[in-house]
Amino acid sequence: MISSSDPKTMRSWIADLEAVGELIRIDKPVDPVTQMGALLYQSREKALLFENLPHGWRSLGQAPANVRHAAIAFGATEETLVPTVAARMGKLIKPVMVTDAPVKERRFRRGEFDLTHLPVHKAGVKDAGPVIGSGLVVTKDPDTGQRNVSFHRLQIKGPDKSGILLYPRHTWKNYLKYQERNEPMPVAIFIGHHPLYYAAAATTAAYGLDEFEIAGGYLDEAVRLVKCDTVxxxxxxxAELVLEGHIPPHYREEEGPFSEFQDYYVTGTGKNPVVEYQHMTCRNDAIFKNLQNGSEMEGCVFHKIPMSAAIFRRLKDVGGGPNLHNVMVLPGIFAVVVQMTPRAYGEAKNLLLAALSSEYQHPKVAIAVDADVDIFNHSEVLWALATRVDPDKDVVIIPGTHNHAMDASLAELGGPGTILWQRFGSKMLIDATKPPPADAVAHAALERIRPANPELRLEDFAAAKSLPLVKALPERFFGSKALKGK
Ligand SMILES: Cc1cc2nc3c(=O)[nH]c(=O)nc-3n(C[C@H](O)[C@H](O)[C@H](O)COP(=O)(O)O)c2cc1C
Ligand SMILES: [Mn+2]
Known part of the structure; x- marks a missing residue:
């Protein structure tokens, strides 16, 4: 039995999902290389626990499968999730050191473990091979000793070797410092934990800020840390499993292609560093964690929520405090919707400019909509674009910007593994808001239709077989969804 005072782990998360009917256990044998990717790809609603994998392994995936699952993990609703995460982002809790560590129940030295025996899956048909997508990489700044935690894809290259993609951010910055000293960078990679650890690792904050402190704030409990054996x-x-190793300086090998977050294969492919592993520890009955990327897959949920929350946090003070309701990153994560009620003409553009230059490099298109647009329903966003935008004055294109290096639609400079690597492109903001309520006449011209008596329910009038019709009705008829949870 898991009690509420126990630390939050991948096991408590499995129990939480199962308790609300969001987990499917798969006891049939599944081959991670040829079958698992297809099953994960189909499971957009439920988490999957594979219980019959080669070498006796189990593995959890699509957990979270969607924003709804992420809301369960944070104890929020779909509508309150981003403002909740934004508030918790500012609440740092320092980790504590412990010696009782389930992840140390088993220890394996080099030669005693074999990465090719782990249930690592191959996601897309053109991927170079199985890739650990769920490894959270812990490194230190060699100048200050400050920790960093982030996701990095790890393509299996042998029993004790993987590739690693280091996008130019904090782990890369640490690595360049070691490389300059001609020293290998020590790394520890943990696999399998509560999803809020994953959300913290996907949170881009200041260089030098320990993501375990962010995890503490998300979890509302101090992270329990233990020393590694060899680094x-x-x-x-x-955690379920830990790999200890190092990244040699100056050394690169072909890596990729890999099924990435925007739904493409080739970005990041090229000459990338490798990780050499000398040690592995795990729980006695360790459960592996798989994590598949792709638009609207688990990897995208971990991108979307911290990114939307970081942008929300940044925007909430623009111009002294706008009427900001919500923020949600769109599929493929290069576009973001800002839901707000403008106080003045032009205010939406000010917020959109900030949304395009936050901690995150991804957003290229930023769209502002009002509270009467359901930002979780993409056709509502398209409706606002079609009916509330005068392209000549509401669309602004900013040329010559630094864009995300994995945005395949833009010109690439340099390549992965080099210091030049970037995409040089442009950004676009679209103000699809109504005139501000202060201009009552202009505002009223764009008031959405609503029936009289919006509280009436069709199910109270129609036969039971008509009920699906009721579910299809837009939420806005029942009042503003965005404002309900506030
Ligand atoms: C599912 C997922 C996979 C990711 N894969 C990689 C990757 O392969 N390489 C990389 O450099 N960043 C990857 N990232 C992005 C970083 O982990 C993320 O932006 C993080 O905030 C960077 O941490 P940092 O700011 O401490 O550098 C991934 C993020 C997610 C959510
Ligand atoms: Mn960092």
Whole structure:
């Protein structure tokens, strides 16, 4: 039995999902290389626990499968999730060091473990091979000793070797410092934990800020850390599995292609560094974690929520405090919708400019809509674009910007593994809001239709077989969805 005072782990998360009917257990044998990717790809509603994998492994995936699952993990609703995460982002809790560590129940030295025996899956048909997508990489700044935690794809290259894609952010910055000293960078990688650890690792904050402190704020409990056996790094004591190794300086090998977050294969492919592993520890009955990328897959949920929350946090003070309701990143994560009620003409553009230059490099298109547009329903967003935009004055294109290096629609400079790597492109903002309520006449011209008596329910009048019709009705008829949870 898991009690509420126990630390939050991947096991408590499995129990939470199962308790609300959101987990499917698969006891039939599944081959991670040829079958698992297709099953994960189909499971957009439920988490999957594979219980019959080669070498006796189990593995959890699509957990979270969607924003609804992420809301369960944070104890929020779909509508309140982003403002909740934004508030918790500012609440840092320092980790504590412990010695009782389930992740140390088993220890394996080099030669005693084999990465090719882990149930690592191959996601897309053109992927170069199985890739660990769920490894959270812990490194340190060699100048200050400050920890960093982030996701990095790890393509299996042998029993004790993987590739690694280091996008130019904090882990890359640490690596360049080691490379300059001609020293290997020590790394510890933990696999399998509560999803809020994953959300913290996907949170881009200031360089030098320990993502375990962010995880503490998300979890509302201090992260329990334990020392690694062979590197001077600390890892979560309650993780499922830990790999210890190092990234040699100056060395590169072909890596990729890989099914990535925007739904493409080739970005990031090229000469990338490798990780050499010398040690592995795990729980006695460790459960592996798989994580598939692709638009609207689990990897995208982990991108979307912290990114939307970081942008929300940034926008909430623009111009002294706008009427900001919500923020949601769109599929493929290069576009973001800002839901707000403008106080003045032009205010939406000010917020959109900030949304395009936050901690995150991804957003290229930013769209502002009002509270009467359901931002979780993409056709509502398209409706606002079609009916509330005068392209000549509401669309602005900013040329010559630094864009995300994995946006395949833009010109690439340099390549992965080099210091030049970037995409040089442009950004676009679209103000699809109504005139501000202060201009009552202009505002009223764009008031959405609503029936009289919106509280009436068709199910109270129609036969039971008509009920699906009721579900299809737009939420806005029942009042503003965005404002309900506030
Ligand atoms: C599912 C997922 C996969 C990711 N894969 C990679 C990757 O392969 N390489 C990389 O550099 N960043 C990857 N990222 C992005 C970083 O982990 C993320 O932006 C993080 O905030 C960067 O941490 P940092 O700001 O400490 O550098 C991934 C993020 C997610 C959510
Ligand atoms: Mn960081």
């Amino acid at each position: 001077d790094i600390e890892v979560p004591a309650d």
